Amino acid sequence: MTDLMDSLDHFLSRALSDIRKHNLLRHLRSLDSPQGGRVSVEERTLVNFSSNDYLGLAGHPALREAAVKEFERGGFGTGASRLVCGTFAAHEELEAAVAAFKRTPAALTFSSGYAAAMGTIPALCGKDDVIILDKLCHACLVDGARLSGAHLRVFPHNDTAKLESHLRWARSRHPAARVLILAESVYSMDGDTAPLAEVVELKDRHGAWLFLDEAHGVGVLGRSGRGLADKLGVAGRIEVQMGTLGKALGAHGAYIAGSRKLRDFLINRNRAFIYSTAPPPPVAAAATAAIGILCSDEGSALQKKLWLNIRALQSGLALNGVESAIVPVIIGEEKNAMNAAAKLLHTGFLVPAIRYPTVARGTARLRITLSAAHTTSDITRLARAFGPLAHEG
Ligand SMILES: Cc1ncc(COP(=O)(O)O)c(C=O)c1O
Numbered sequence: 001m002t003d004l005m006d007s008l009d010h011f012l013s014r015a016l017s018d019i020r021k022h023n024l025l026r027h028l029r030s031l032d033s034p035q036g037g038r039v040s041v042e043e044r045t046l047v048n049f050s051s052n053d054y055l056g057l058a059g060h061p062a063l064r065e066a067a068v069k070e071f072e073r074g075g076f077g078t079g080a081s082r083l084v085c086g087t088f089a090a091h092e093e094l095e096a097a098v099a100a101f102k103r104t105p106a107a108l109t110f111s112s113g114y115a116a117a118m119g120t121i122p123a124l125c126g127k128d129d130v131i132i133l134d135k136l137c138h139a140c141l142v143d144g145a146r147l148s149g150a151h152l153r154v155f156p157h158n159d160t161a162k163l164e165s166h167l168r169w170a171r172s173r174h175p176a177a178r179v180l181i182l183a184e185s186v187y188s189m190d191g192d193t194a195p196l197a198e199v200v201e202l203k204d205r206h207g208a209w210l211f212l213d214e215a216h217g218v219g220v221l222g223r224s225g226r227g228l229a230d231k232l233g234v235a236g237r238i239e240v241q242m243g244t245l246g247k248a249l250g251a252h253g254a255y256i257a258g259s260r261k262l263r264d265f266l267i268n269r270n271r272a273f274i275y276s277t278a279p280p281p282p283v284a285a286a287a288t289a290a291i292g293i294l295c296s297d298e299g300s301a302l303q304k305k306l307w308l309n310i311r312a313l314q315s316g317l318a319l320n321g322v323e324s325a326i327v328p329v330i331i332g333e334e335k336n337a338m339n340a341a342a343k344l345l346h347t348g349f350l351v352p353a354i355r356y357p358t359v360a361r362g363t364a365r366l367r368i369t370l371s372a373a374h375t376t377s378d379i380t381r382l383a384r385a386f387g388p389l390a391h392e393g
Contacts, residue, residue, distance in 0.1 A: 037373030057250025086278030119272025219248020316383025
């Protein structure tokens, strides 16, 4: 080995042992079955309370059929970025379906939510601008904001008074700046929702734009699962609506929905879109099929079942005001959260322990995610399994 490789190896060993010492080491676990309410891991069947497949669509036959049909029509790899020669009919069909679903004039899709945020935020704001974001925003929003080079202001989670004071600061200190607010409809590790109607009022009052990430709202909230903005009747006032296609929609990728000009602008300025190979058409076709299901009676029935499961867990764990399909149970110490997750695994439940840096140190938690694919008995048994864990916190 060269000296350079030796020193890299040395660095990696030290870094990994440091991560391990703090109970923060992560590893991959692979499934031997399709995604679903039950999964097979290392030859054990587990009840899966860890995926974002809220409606159980990831293994739905209609998505599989749409993907296979598209594969037979146009193959798999796209061979180029969307702007070169990687745009296929399936991408355009998906974008038309997203725009119709979100009731926006247009939409643009991306290979992931991470890419959508990382490309869009810096396209909209630069070093002379101001970005104001909720403290609990997902890493992709934080990273997009940092990459933009804009002046950043963070407000405590859902604290609209502080948001307003940042907006006043932005308007007085940077009068010519573009001001962009970043928020999520459902916060991914806490499962609570944004005070969206108030955020929309504030951004209008102070002449700011809103970028709303509905990654965990789509499929779960609003009519046909259109999201929180639709549920509250404010969707038409939000400049940039992002959502993912790989969670409740059971496929892969993400979208930005908004005006036609926003779409045209992102095609020209979003670096994650421009400089990346287009997603495979079968994946786009599966996402289009998922939107079709959401808008059908079957979709309404799945959303209803999901909410029955959410309410059943809420009462089983004696919780107040669960607002989404994400139910965190805060444990505190990283090690205790790991132990609790291991005990649940032993009893046959896959519930992930979420630790720093995904959440703040000392706020490690079990993150239960519910799906329409769970049975009532899955929920009752999970709630019962939590009893012996009460001491872990
Ligand atoms: C709130 C939120 N936004 C964006 C993303 C990123 O989406 P994707 O997984 O498609 O990259 C996630 C996914 O983990 C998320 O939870």
